[in-house]
Amino acid sequence: MTVLSHSAQRLSxxxxxxxxxxxxxxRIIFFGASVLVLAMTPSSYGRATREALMxxxxxxxxxxxxxxxxxxxxxxxxxxxxxxxxALSYGLSQYALEMVIxxxxxxxxxxxxxxxxxxxxxxxxxxxxxxxxxxxxFDELARRGVDPVVTLVLPRAMAGIFATLTLAALSCVVAxxxxxxxxxGWTSAGLAGYTRVFGHVFDPSVALIxxxxxxxxxxxxxxxxxxxxxxxxxxxxxxxxxxxxxxVRMFAVLLLLEAxxxxxxxx
Amino acid sequence: MAMxxxxxxxxxxxxxxxxxxVRHLEIKAALLLAFTGLLIAASVLYLLYARGVFQPTxxxxxxxxxxxxxxxxxxxxxxxxxxxxxxxxxxxxxxxVRIVIDVPKKDAHWLRTSSIFTLVRGLVGGTNIRAYSGVxxxxxxxxxxxxxxxxxxxxxxxxxVLASAKEVLENVSRMTAQDAGLRATLDNLQEVTAKLKGxxxxxxxxxxxxxxxxxxxxxxxxxxxxxxxxxSLAAKADTQVFGPDGVMKEARATVVQLNGxxxxxxxxxxxxxxxxxxxxxxxxxxxxxxxxLGTLRGDVEANLQKIEGMINELNRKWPFARDTQVKLP
Numbered sequence: 001m002t003v004l005s006h007s008a009q010r011l012s013x014x015x016x017x018x019x020x021x022x023x024x025x026x027r028i029i030f031f032g033a034s035v036l037v038l039a040m041t042p043s044s045y046g047r048a049t050r051e052a053l054m055x056x057x058x059x060x061x062x063x064x065x066x067x068x069x070x071x072x073x074x075x076x077x078x079x080x081x082x083x084x085x086x087a088l089s090y091g092l093s094q095y096a097l098e099m100v101i102x103x104x105x106x107x108x109x110x111x112x113x114x115x116x117x118x119x120x121x122x123x124x125x126x127x128x129x130x131x132x133x134x135x136x137x138f139d140e141l142a143r144r145g146v147d148p149v150v151t152l153v154l155p156r157a158m159a160g161i162f163a164t165l166t167l168a169a170l171s172c173v174v175a176x177x178x179x180x181x182x183x184x185g186w187t188s189a190g191l192a193g194y195t196r197v198f199g200h201v202f203d204p205s206v207a208l209i210x211x212x213x214x215x216x217x218x219x220x221x222x223x224x225x226x227x228x229x230x231x232x233x234x235x236x237x238x239x240x241x242x243x244x245x246x247x248v249r250m251f252a253v254l255l256l257l258e259a260x261x262x263x264x265x266x267x
Numbered sequence: 268m269a270m271x272x273x274x275x276x277x278x279x280x281x282x283x284x285x286x287x288x289v290r291h292l293e294i295k296a297a298l299l300l301a302f303t304g305l306l307i308a309a310s311v312l313y314l315l316y317a318r319g320v321f322q323p324t325x326x327x328x329x330x331x332x333x334x335x336x337x338x339x340x341x342x343x344x345x346x347x348x349x350x351x352x353x354x355x356x357x358x359x360x361x362x363x364v365r366i367v368i369d370v371p372k373k374d375a376h377w378l379r380t381s382s383i384f385t386l387v388r389g390l391v392g393g394t395n396i397r398a399y400s401g402v403x404x405x406x407x408x409x410x411x412x413x414x415x416x417x418x419x420x421x422x423x424x425x426x427x428v429l430a431s432a433k434e435v436l437e438n439v440s441r442m443t444a445q446d447a448g449l450r451a452t453l454d455n456l457q458e459v460t461a462k463l464k465g466x467x468x469x470x471x472x473x474x475x476x477x478x479x480x481x482x483x484x485x486x487x488x489x490x491x492x493x494x495x496x497x498x499s500l501a502a503k504a505d506t507q508v509f510g511p512d513g514v515m516k517e518a519r520a521t522v523v524q525l526n527g528x529x530x531x532x533x534x535x536x537x538x539x540x541x542x543x544x545x546x547x548x549x550x551x552x553x554x555x556x557x558x559x560l561g562t563l564r565g566d567v568e569a570n571l572q573k574i575e576g577m578i579n580e581l582n583r584k585w586p587f588a589r590d591t592q593v594k595l596p
Contacts, residue, residue: 057299
């Protein structure tokens with residue numbers, strides 16, 4: 001009898017798993033939509049929110065900007081060198097530059113920037129939010145008539161989006177400059193040809209996919225960890241569980257976005 | 268309550284948890300925002316510039332039979348330099364392919380009315396559209412010009428080459444087959460070489476039978492005999508012509524005599540020459556005499572006229588003069 005009831009419990013828990021999974025995604029999507037609506041509502045930017053926003057924008061972005069740019073520069077140099085030397089050995093040097101731009105600027109750097117921001121800022125921010133919620137800070141703010149989503153969550157999410165966009169933009173520019181220098185050296189003679197190749201790679205559809213991909217990356221890395229921190233989407237409600245869930249879901253979304261962008265670009 | 272006031276280690280892990288306040292936070296945040304905005308705006312502008320949005324262009328339409336490998340955004344090159352970009356690929360009403368190309372105005376002068384456009388598809392890499400301008404002094408290509416693109420396809424040649432190779436192999440196979448003509452020819456050649464090596468040699472090969480070969484050998488023998496006789500005949504003729512009493516000696520004496528005769532003739536001719544000189548002198552004298560004769564003739568004629576007049580007078584006066592007057596009864 002005991003064995004049967006135990007099995008029934010396990011079965012019912014297994015049956016609830018997809019439901020919980022769906023509920024979790026539903027909450028994340030709802031939270032993302034709420035944050036975006038709040039971000040586009042001027043009344044959200046009260047004094048406290050503005051101050052928090054400025055603080056998070058600066059503190060989340062400025063310290064990691066030089067480090068990440070250096071990392072992207074190194075990555076660019078190594079990959080450009082590999083691609084150019086390989087292409088030269090096969091006699092296909094005319095395609096090397098295009099390949100460097102496609103591999104680095106279109107694919108690697110936005111993904112790396114998003115993951116860097118996630119690991120450095122948004123996952124710790126999400127964990128901190130979960131901790132604050134666990135300690136009753138949210139309830140306290142709500143009792144005082146202050147919406148904790150507007151004052152605590154929105155600045156962090158906006159700062160994450162901004163950091164991702166800034167890092168991706170700066171690293172792409174640095175990568176473009178370094179790729180040019182690695183291929184042509186210190187001369188402006190190849191500028192016209194390089195610009196032409198750049199324009200050839202970034203046709204309207206590719207440029208649109210690139211912009212949308214970077215934007216959705218920034219949304220994914222900013223919203224998912226915080227949604228996981230705010231709601232007990234799954235698990236026992238502990239902070240480790242929230243951080244882990246956020247990480248897994250965020251990587252899944254990044255993977256899906258990357259796959260979608262690759263499909264859009266090359267099929 | 269104390270736990271709520273002091274940040275926990277997790278709260279400390281977020282970047283904004285630093286207790287130290289940032290100086291001039293507003294300015295720094297604004298600068299960062301401006302920097303990002305400028306970076307994105309500059310990137311967009313550069314992208315638009317690279318796409319040729321700020322460049323005035325003219326349109327060129329290439330008509331091709333096949334659009335395979337032609338994609339929007341690909342370059343058209345002139346001497347290896349890209350001077351145009353495909354904007355649109357569409358089907359024309361005739362079923363051909365219309366490739367609409369944007370050529371920047373600053374590069375359009377390379378295209379002339381006599382320019383040729385090719386659509387080349389290599390084994391590796393994509394299709395290339397190339398322009399060739401042979402005469403750069405021709406009028407420039409007008410905006411919206413429609414030209415036919417010549418197709419040069421390396422891979423399209425492959426099936427033809429394979430078909431030709433297959434045909435050659437089939438021919439070789441037919442030539443080397445068991446009942447092929449080449450094999451029969453080789454057999455015949457082997458037979459011929461065997462005959463060549465035989466006792467009759469090449470003659471046997473040429474005539475095909477032994478009797479004809481025999482005839483030829485007999486003819487050759489008779490020819491040899493004939494040649495021997497001709498040889499002796501020639502020896503006899505030599506004796507008669509060049510011998511001690513031969514014709515040749517008499518001929519030489521005759522030639523000596525002829526030489527003497529010629530010398531005499533030369534002398535005679537000299538004499539005739541002198542006679543002619545004299546005759547020339549005589550003729551000169553005769554010419555002078557002829558002049559005197561003219562005068563003499565005049566005198567004689569005058570005298571004759573006088574004599575005639577005198578005779579007429581005598582006739583008139585003479586008694587036997589005839590009465591010339593007719594008297595009427």
